[in-house]
Amino acid sequence: MNVDIGNALDGDLGLARADLDALDDRVGDAHERIERGRAEAEHGYAALNLPETCDPEPIRRAASGFDPDHLLTVGIGGSALGAATLTDALGSGVDCRYLDNVDPAWVRATLDDVALSNTVVNVVSRSGTTAETLSNFLVVRRAMESAGVDWTERTVVTTGGEGNLRAMADEHDLPALDVPEGVPGRFSALSTVGLFAAAVAGVDLDELLAGAAAEADRLAGSLFESPAYAYGATAYALAERGAATNAVMPYAESLERFAEWFAQLWAESLGKDGGGQTPARALGATDQHSQLQLYRAGPADKLVTLVRPRGSADTPIPETDLEGLSYLGGSSLGELLDAEFRATEASLAAAGRENVRIEIDRVDERGIGELLYGMEAACVLYGELAGVSTFTQPAVEWGKKAARGLLGGGDFAEADAVSEKRRLEVE
Numbered sequence: 001m002n003v004d005i006g007n008a009l010d011g012d013l014g015l016a017r018a019d020l021d022a023l024d025d026r027v028g029d030a031h032e033r034i035e036r037g038r039a040e041a042e043h044g045y046a047a048l049n050l051p052e053t054c055d056p057e058p059i060r061r062a063a064s065g066f067d068p069d070h071l072l073t074v075g076i077g078g079s080a081l082g083a084a085t086l087t088d089a090l091g092s093g094v095d096c097r098y099l100d101n102v103d104p105a106w107v108r109a110t111l112d113d114v115a116l117s118n119t120v121v122n123v124v125s126r127s128g129t130t131a132e133t134l135s136n137f138l139v140v141r142r143a144m145e146s147a148g149v150d151w152t153e154r155t156v157v158t159t160g161g162e163g164n165l166r167a168m169a170d171e172h173d174l175p176a177l178d179v180p181e182g183v184p185g186r187f188s189a190l191s192t193v194g195l196f197a198a199a200v201a202g203v204d205l206d207e208l209l210a211g212a213a214a215e216a217d218r219l220a221g222s223l224f225e226s227p228a229y230a231y232g233a234t235a236y237a238l239a240e241r242g243a244a245t246n247a248v249m250p251y252a253e254s255l256e257r258f259a260e261w262f263a264q265l266w267a268e269s270l271g272k273d274g275g276g277q278t279p280a281r282a283l284g285a286t287d288q289h290s291q292l293q294l295y296r297a298g299p300a301d302k303l304v305t306l307v308r309p310r311g312s313a314d315t316p317i318p319e320t321d322l323e324g325l326s327y328l329g330g331s332s333l334g335e336l337l338d339a340e341f342r343a344t345e346a347s348l349a350a351a352g353r354e355n356v357r358i359e360i361d362r363v364d365e366r367g368i369g370e371l372l373y374g375m376e377a378a379c380v381l382y383g384e385l386a387g388v389s390t391f392t393q394p395a396v397e398w399g400k401k402a403a404r405g406l407l408g409g410g411d412f413a414e415a416d417a418v419s420e421k422r423r424l425e426v427e
């Protein structure tokens with residue numbers, strides 16, 4: 001992964017090279033803290049050891065028993081987004097669906113759309129208690145029963161040591177993969193949580209983990225020596241100067257889910273103590289024709305993170321005698337996309353709007369391994385610099401408890417707050 005922070009300097013928010021030089025001592029201290037956390041496999045930091053600690057063999061074994069047309073992953077948040085990012089970017093041959101919402105019409109439509117007799121279900125929940133995931137799984141199970149399909153033959157469970165899912169896996173003797181200790185959901189893409197779906201979809205797990213390991217090897221005590229830290233430190237420094245939004249804009253359709261994954265990573269890890277950066281999701285070149293207006297001419301409160309592969313398969317643009325379009329003929333869609341990318345960068349920079357360029361060689365296992373690991377390390381570094389508790393999500397838990405209380409799942413004070421909703425209705 002290559003990170004170019006040149007366009008983050010000397011823009012409207014006033015970040016100068018000297019500021020990054022001054023920040024670098026703190027990056028060195030944060031790196032030491034991160035390395036200590038990794039050495040002791042502390043909660044959260046353990047995720048940065050996954051390239052070494054994750055054994056792909058049991059995952060491949062669990063996947064090898066199937067040759068499905070469809071893979072239905074039932075999970076939410078960190079228990080769906082990592083797998084979805086991997087299969088969208090790298091998967092082939094298997095139709096991968098993610099039941100990561102409880103919209104009843106959509107769940108029904110998804111189930112109607114797949115041949116359940118040729119579907120593998122992966123139900124994923126670290127806690128084994130998440131209401132959305134468990135409810136969806138019960139619906140899937142019932143649909144399989146109604147279709148005369150033995151769900152116990154087609155279900156793989158990925159979960160922690162305890163909880164309802166673990167009990168169900170034990171009761172029905174289902175194949176079960178363990179969520180590793182100390183790895184929060186949003187940092188779990190490179191574990192059993194993300195890799196089962198990837199394996200079913202034909203992704204080369206060894207190459208993916210090798211890409212991540214290569215990025216891990218680049219972590220160093222200076223932001224000028226480590227691409228991941230260069231990005232994390234720059235994002236932090238800009239946030240301190242008012243970049244309240246981080247707009248992530250991949251220039252590849254296959255990376256659209258990556259932006260969704262990044263949004264969870266960044267928001268849930270760093271949105272604490274009144275700070276953080278609101279992730280915005282955009283897609284190049286499509287959103288050059290919509291959101292770019294705001295990024296260039298709206299409030300100067302953003303970092304735009306442009307992500308792209310350096311190379312990909314290309315499609316020539318046919319010659320045309322249409323007047324005014326001849327400049328396109330003989331060129332290619334790839335060249336056009338490249339020009340759009342560089343034009344966006346330049347248009348932002350010329351308006352004083354900070355942006356960073358992140359590149360991988362290709363959208364392949366190596367590149368995606370580098371990218372996911374690099375963003376995770378960047379996020380952990382940002383968390384250290386900001387002094388927040390990167391690996392917790394108390395605000396999310398609050399809402400979970402309130403919803404559970406409303407459904408009669410226990411006595412939660414959070415549920416009482418629901419009746420205190422302020423109203424000012426206009427009809």
Ligand SMILES: O=P(O)(O)OC[C@H]1O[C@H](O)[C@H](O)[C@@H](O)[C@@H]1O
Nearest residue numbers: 077078079125126127130185396
């Ligand atoms: O894997 P689970 O325990 O089902 O959790 C799924 C998701 O639940 C919560 O909302 C957390 O905030 C997420 O970080 C987590 O990924």
